[in-house]
Amino acid sequence: MEHADLAIVILNWNGKKFLERFLPDVVRYSAPYRVVVADNASTDDSLVYVREHHPGVEIVVNDINGGFAKGYNDALKKVTAEFYLLLNSDVEVTEGWLEPLMETMKDPEVAGCQPKIKSFDRRGEFEHAGACGGYVDRDYFPFCRGRIFDAIEPDRGQYDYATDVFWATGACMLIRSEVYWKAGGLDERFFAHMEEIDLCWRAQRMGYRFRAIPSAVVYHVGGGTLSYLSPRKTYLNFRNSLLMIYKNYEKPLFGMLFRRLVIDGIAAISFLLRGNFTHFWAVLQAHGSFYRLLPTSASERKKYRHLSGTATRGKYRGSVVVAKFLRKIHSFERLNQRLLETTE
Numbered sequence: 103m104e105h106a107d108l109a110i111v112i113l114n115w116n117g118k119k120f121l122e123r124f125l126p127d128v129v130r131y132s133a134p135y136r137v138v139v140a141d142n143a144s145t146d147d148s149l150v151y152v153r154e155h156h157p158g159v160e161i162v163v164n165d166i167n168g169g170f171a172k173g174y175n176d177a178l179k180k181v182t183a184e185f186y187l188l189l190n191s192d193v194e195v196t197e198g199w200l201e202p203l204m205e206t207m208k209d210p211e212v213a214g215c216q217p218k219i220k221s222f223d224r225r226g227e228f229e230h231a232g233a234c235g236g237y238v239d240r241d242y243f244p245f246c247r248g249r250i251f252d253a254i255e256p257d258r259g260q261y262d263y264a265t266d267v268f269w270a271t272g273a274c275m276l277i278r279s280e281v282y283w284k285a286g287g288l289d290e291r292f293f294a295h296m297e298e299i300d301l302c303w304r305a306q307r308m309g310y311r312f313r314a315i316p317s318a319v320v321y322h323v324g325g326g327t328l329s330y331l332s333p334r335k336t337y338l339n340f341r342n343s344l345l346m347i348y349k350n351y352e353k354p355l356f357g358m359l360f361r362r363l364v365i366d367g368i369a370a371i372s373f374l375l376r377g378n379f380t381h382f383w384a385v386l387q388a389h390g391s392f393y394r395l396l397p398t399s400a401s402e403r404k405k406y407r408h409l410s411g412t413a414t415r416g417k418y419r420g421s422v423v424v425a426k427f428l429r430k431i432h433s434f435e436r437l438n439q440r441l442l443e444t445t446e
Contacts, residue, residue, distance in 0.1 A: 106204060108135040108276075109183035111162075112191050113173050115142040118151050120191040120323070128189070129156055131197050136160060140177030142167045169293035170272065178287070183279055188298075190231075190273045192323035194222055202318040203276045206264070213310030214277035214302070216270035217318030220257060227256050229322040232271025234261040235314025236299065237434075237442075239422040241362055242347050244269065244299055246434070247314065250422055253432035260435055262316045266444055268416030270312045272298035274320050281305050289345070289402070291395060295335065296342040303350045304406060306413035333380040340366055340388035348392075348399040352412055363389070365423060417443040 110132055114121060121139070129137055138160040139152050144167075152159055162177045178186060185207065189195075199217060206215045219232040228234060233248030233255075245251065247261040270277070272288075275298060285304040288297040302312050344362065351358050370385040392399075419441040425431040 106135075106207075107184035108187060108200075108204070109138050109160075109181050109185070110135055110187040110189055111138045111140050111174070111177060111181060112189050113140050113142060113170065113177065114144060114148050114191050115167055115173070116144045116146045116148065117191040118144075118146050118148040121148055121151055124192065124194050125152070125156060125159070127195050129159065131195050132200060135200065136183070138162055138177075138181055140164065140173065140181075142169075142173040168290060171288035171292050171294065171297045172290040175287045175290060178279070178282070186277055186279050186282060188272055188275045188277070190322065192222070193274055194321040196319050196321075199318045199320055202315045206313050206315050207276065207278070209311075211309070211311050212313055213281040213305045213308075214270050214275055215313040215315050216267075216275055217320050218257070218261075218314070218316040219271060219273060220319060220321050221254070222321040222323045225321065227254050229273075229324050230254060231273040231322055231324055234316055235265060235267035235416070236269035236271060236302075237416045237418055238268050238299070239418045239420060241358070241365060241421060241423070242343065242351075243422050244296065244343075245418075245422050248434060250426050250432060250434065250437075253426065255433050261314075264313055264315050264317070266415040267312050267314045268306070268413065269299040269302035270314070273322055273324075281308070281310055284308065286406070289349070291345060291398060292342045293338065295338040296346055300342075300346040300349065303346065303413050304409065306415060307350070307352070307406070307409040307411040309411050311415060333384040336381045337384040337388045337391075340369075340385050341391045344388070344392040345395065345399060348396075349402045349406070350413070414443045419443065 140162045141149055142164050149161060162180050164173055164176045203215055206212055216232055218234050219229045221227045221229040228248030230249055233246035235247045236244055238244050248255045285301055289300050347358060366385060370382050373382040420438055425437055
């Protein structure tokens with residue numbers, strides 16, 4: 103898909119050090135496509151650096167820092183393109199990274215795709231945010247080829263085949279702009295974390311597919327804005343997971359939500375027993391916020407009730423909670439592959 107109308111949009115918030123390190127390669131390896139820095143009301147001199155060193159890069163300035171979701175929504179309203187590529191500022195791209203992704207988009211059923219995401223610091227391993235394609239289990243806990251919860255796998259080429267997935271990572275996601283907006287964009291209530299899973303779930307219900315394309319490779323620093331060990335991240339992940347289920351689950355909600363609340367309660371007790379009081383409190387706060395947002399969740403659920411499709415691609419009919427914590431399974435390839443919903 104040579105010379106397609108693609109805009110590579112990098113959301114930045116006080117990330118000058120990442121722009122200095124990674125933007126040159128994005129510019130070098132992304133021609134002839136447009137590169138856009140969407141600034142989320144930074145207070146450092148990020149934009150001074152971009153203007154001085156990369157005058158060909160477009161700049162969009164948001165009025166406030168509304169987080170990942172609102173930041174991208176606000177910026178993309180000002181970017182006209184057939185395809186968006188959402189790219190974290192702390193991602194190192196490689197030569198030839200775009201061609202396999204753009205080739206995948208020739209299939210009109212494909213809404214979006216992602217490359218293989220490897221760790222910038224531990225280059226032989228996958229990276230937490232997306233790894234080699236995102237899945238969900240029967241309780242809608244997200245995991246990846248290459249990462250189950252906090253268990254990160256080495257990349258031995260074991261997932262070097264393209265496949266349908268449930269979700270593509272927002273760290274590096276290529277998506278059709280039409281689908282992005284028809285699916286409602288990123289849910290700004292989320293602020294950050296899981297908003298791309300929420301978006302992909304809705305797009306699947308619209309009849310589209312998402313793909314992981316491991317022949318394209320990028321390296322991600324990860325945790326650049328919020329550490330993976332942060333209680334704030336725990337809060338957002340638990341809260342946003344519940345918001346996502348309430349909004350998108352196609353069947354009656356009570357049974358699914360009750361099961362998730364029980365599992366979350368067990369997780370909270372586990373944090374408490376291990377002395378992780380801040381994470382225990384983060385789970386409680388997440389549930390409190392979820393309950394406070396029930397009116398808006400009900401409105402969101404009603405808004406998309408007309409979608410007739412069911413999101414099944416990239417779904418695991420088992421429980422990764424049971425697999426990881428009871429059966430001590432730490433890799434995707436050791437999961438029962440017969441329980442994976444694929445179209446391959």
